[in-house]
Amino acid sequence: MSVPLFRTAEKRTFTFPGWLRYILIGAIFLIAWQLYVSLSGVSQLLIASPLATLQALIADFANGQLPSAILVSLQNLAIGMGIGIVTGLILASLSTFSRFGRDLLTVLTAVFSPLPGIAILPLTMLWFGLSSSAIIFVVVFGSVWPISANTDTGFRTIGTTTRMVALNLGLTRLQTVRDIFLPAALPHILSGLRLAWAFGWRTVVGAEIVFGVAGSNGGLGWYINNARYFLNPPAIFAGLVVISLLGVLLDTLFQFIEQQTIVKWGMKQAQ
């Protein structure tokens, strides 16, 4: 869509507000989906209808299966990302302050970042056994590189003036990193985090499926897989809906964080 340079005094036809348009599209999609399932005669074992999915959602929320699966997955993600963030920031700081650190980060990122997380899952399963540590390790592994590489870029692109102000105030190294470098590099750090969490979220769910931990303490990947084992397509769809919605929610959280920080500070334009 192109934006006219000058708004002419044309008579504008009525348009719906943004949120209403999204809801409308969603509703049309749901209706089409329901109609397709009801009218095409497709086997209910292949595609669950929106209504059946909703029923599965409600039932499994009520019996606690979905909440506990969500909790497990989010916990795996949070712990993995937490460790990934700390490690990434330390690596980036090392890289900023020492030649060796810089070389180390360059080599590690070059070697490890092209590896898909799922690809190292078999290895972590050997190291950690079939425990959530194996999944968490993969998330850490996947989030460290985007975070450290982006943070490093962020640190490097901090303006000379900002650095000189920090020197002028006589800050210690810790103060410089914590109070100046981190906030100054926040736009880069946040985009690194965004990459990391999108990666991490997919990895957590994927790993849980590969894992096939069949107990009742599995995450959303397990939930979907379990629904598959018990031939319950509505639950499979419910799991997918939840994964997608949580993704949207986490993304909204990120936008909120950006709004409250770098947009508010004028370091990034609002979208």
Place this chain on the structure above:
Amino acid sequence: MSKRQWPLAISLIILVLFLSACGNNANAGSSSNAPTSFTIVYQPGLGAATFIILKNQKTLEKQFPDTKIQWDIVNSGSAVREAVISNQGQLGTLGVPPFLVGWDRGMDWRVLLATSRSDSWLIAINPRFKTLKDFGPNDKIGVVAPDAQQAIVLRKAAQQQLGNAHALDRNLVAIGSADGEQALLSGQIAAQLSGSPFQQREIAAGGHVVLHTKDVFGPVGAGLTVLSQSFYNQYPSFSKTVYQDLVNESTYVANHHTEAAQALAADKASGGGGSVAQFKSLLDDTSLVFEKTPSGLVAYATFMKSIGLISKVPGSANDLELPTVSGTGN
């Protein structure tokens, strides 16, 4: 996108969905006596002996030269079920529980005949595991799938010994039999419940038996060979021939352990890695019974319903049987 394009886009989406649904009916074809293609989906292990012999002798290929016969090996009953639902396979072989799950959810499949029944063992390496009570929350137990016969037997055993059918749910890990053997030997899982020949190899590698499945449900629960009711109705003579072939091969295997052991040792569907002598001794084991009559259908269904895994119990085994075994099972 302009307003005018929206209905177009949506109709396109719906059209694509409809078309994709139509693509699946591969061999619905004409109503001749035999289908144009027929895929048999079975699982690795000693129970595959009948199918390996049938495949090797090309009996079906000779009887139905116009039918394209295909053989697929998958790792679990759930995978067999998916193959049948998506019409990638027609004849499947699987345990009683995954069959019941499919039936419960509305699949129109029925039992053509049973295959074989044997005793499966829960095997641990670490001597500290003597009974089910010794398993802590982090001690994983490998089974091929959470709906596999072994997993159901384990729940029943948990109910009998620990007082709660779900006491070991957190311990279950879905893992193929061969991978599970590796995982057990490398210490990634504490115990494994699969079948022959995996369990014998695990014993040879230092494992010990924690639980015999025959002690839990009794001498029932032979593997099943299943076909959909609609397929049977459409190709009754073809289906009966397949049934008779399988009965013949089963009898053959029961009476010719040496030849069967040779076939097993040469085929990866046996579960891999074994000499003719090893397979022969497995076949000689008296706990392995080849029988065509399904058993334990009602017993398993009753238990599975009682712990919420399925929603209904058949009035009698007859409800689940094709005419080939009609009224014979339990």
Place this chain on the structure above:
Amino acid sequence: MGQPDKEPIVQLSHVSLAYQHGHAQSATILEDVTLSIQRGEKFMIIGPSGCGKTTLIKAIGGFLKARQGEVTVNGVPVKKPGPDRAFVFQDFEQLFAWRTVLDNIVYALQVTKHLPRRQAIDKASFYLELVDVAAAADKYPHMLSGGMKQRAALARALALEPDILLMDEPFGALDAITRNQLQLELNTIWRRTGVTIVLVTHSIQEAVFLGHHVLVLSSSPARVLEIVDTSQAEDLDSPAFTAHSLHLQSLLVRQDKDLIREQVVPLSIVQ
């Protein structure tokens, strides 16, 4: 009129400066500079573009080590930057974008003087009042005009209550009117605080108007051309003002033709 004490605060003896890049060293930027700045005076530095004015003031600030000779402040050789020599930079990005104007100053006070927050806020507010940006105290820097940013930066530097205020073309990027306003305010502040000011400028008018002494540098490698005493020329209409301006112009004319052209207009509009 305030007169500086007859006691040197900054002394340079035979200082040569060059930039160090790893092991390579740039050509000499400043050569054999000897001068002394009296406590409480306003010392101006002027010279052709690119001659090394910024380099010189950075050396006093401790950002650059002398290749030869010695820079002392209060009789002590300068080793590194410190809040006793508060720096005001030319560019607008010297405020921390992630802190409000008030917080920028509060933070500086907390890390340099270890003031409790309450006290730091009081002091910060006082200096914001002094430079006339109290109204913008709770805004983030990106919401401020260029002039307001420079005022806020000045407030931060003043709040540190430094021995010396080092200013590198602080008003260079402002329009003429704002610039004149700030020059007047700087004079007022100097009168109230008596702080020693070292200020780099491109403007002869600014140098003569503000300065007690004006250091004129030659083009590269820069040497001291002359240190002109302009302490008696604060009145724009006085004959001394005009005389000094013409003298400085004649000194610079050989150095930088552009400088003259630049000066013709500002001289006439200063009122």
